[in-house]
Amino acid sequence: DTAVSQTPKYLVTQMGNDKSIKCEQNLGHDTMYWYKQDSKKFLKIMFSYNNKELIINETVPNRFSPKSPDKAHLNLHINSLELGDSAVYFCASSQVESPPSPLHFGNGTRLTVT
Amino acid sequence: GQQLNQSPQSMFIQEGEDVSMNCTSSSIFNTWLWYKQDPGEGPVLLIALYKAGELTSNGRLTAQFGITRKDSFLNISASIPSDVGIYFCAGQPGAGNNRKLIWGLGTSLAVNP
Numbered sequence: 001d002t003a004v005s006q007t008p009k010y011l012v013t014q015m016g017n018d019k020s021i022k023c024e025q026n027l028g029h030d031t032m033y034w035y036k037q038d039s040k041k042f043l044k045i046m047f048s049y050n051n052k053e054l055i056i057n058e059t060v061p062n063r064f065s066p067k068s069p070d071k072a073h074l075n076l077h078i079n080s081l082e083l084g085d086s087a088v089y090f091c092a093s094s095q096v097e098s099p100p101s102p103l104h105f106g107n108g109t110r111l112t113v114t
Numbered sequence: 115g116q117q118l119n120q121s122p123q124s125m126f127i128q129e130g131e132d133v134s135m136n137c138t139s140s141s142i143f144n145t146w147l148w149y150k151q152d153p154g155e156g157p158v159l160l161i162a163l164y165k166a167g168e169l170t171s172n173g174r175l176t177a178q179f180g181i182t183r184k185d186s187f188l189n190i191s192a193s194i195p196s197d198v199g200i201y202f203c204a205g206q207p208g209a210g211n212n213r214k215l216i217w218g219l220g221t222s223l224a225v226n227p
Contacts, residue, residue, distance in 0.1 A: 004156075040219070041151075041200055041219070041220050041222075042117075042217070042219055042220075043157070043202065043217045045214060045215075048214070056214055090156050090157075092156075100145065100206065102147050102159045102162050103147075103157075103159075103204075103215065104159070105156030105157050105158070106156050107154070107155050107156045108154075108155070108156050
């Protein structure tokens with residue numbers, strides 16, 4: 001039943017490690033996103049894919065690499081994790097149309113880098 | 115990046131009180147969205163607004179798309195404890211460009227039973 005699901009929900013790892021977060025949506029949407037929410041709760045877009053094509057790539061370190069194997073999946077791989085990467089990462093999806101459909105968010109992955 | 119001016123930053127109210135929060139922008143938006151985030155969960159859409167002047171209700175919630183297209187407000191009537199959470203506004207600056215919403219910094223609401 002879950003519309004946008006992401007795994008894992010919690011991720012605790014040490015500096016320098018590489019980790020991945022997976023996201024899947026069953027809403028039939030053509031656009032998926034990764035957002036980062038910092039400790040002050042600000043939602044910052046990182047990436048957006050439309051039909052597997054990267055359309056938004058904000059100023060994000062190239063240690064972050066998104067991968068979209070199909071339009072229902074958007075994974076996020078992070079290399080050489082740093083303390084400042086600790087945050088909650090949200091996956092979201094929407095349908096680009098007129099008027100555009102709002103974003104549907106997953107429940108987040110809380111990443112803690114020690 | 116660009117942010118919306120959302121106020122107030124936080125509110126602490128008594129159960130039963132009405133709540134009002136708003137967002138303003140220096141540029142024109144074509145869409146305004148209001149989301150609520152409960153602890154440990156992702157933001158959930160409350161109300162979507164697509165036309166200037168539009169007034170839309172969802173239960174005890176009412177939101178309006180400002181006539182200048184540069185602002186929006188959200189009202190909650192007769193608050194209850196489950197209204198606790200963070201409320202975000204988001205705006206879309208261009209037609210057909212849902213890809214990059216501009217977000218407010220959130221209004222944290224606490225309700226005293």
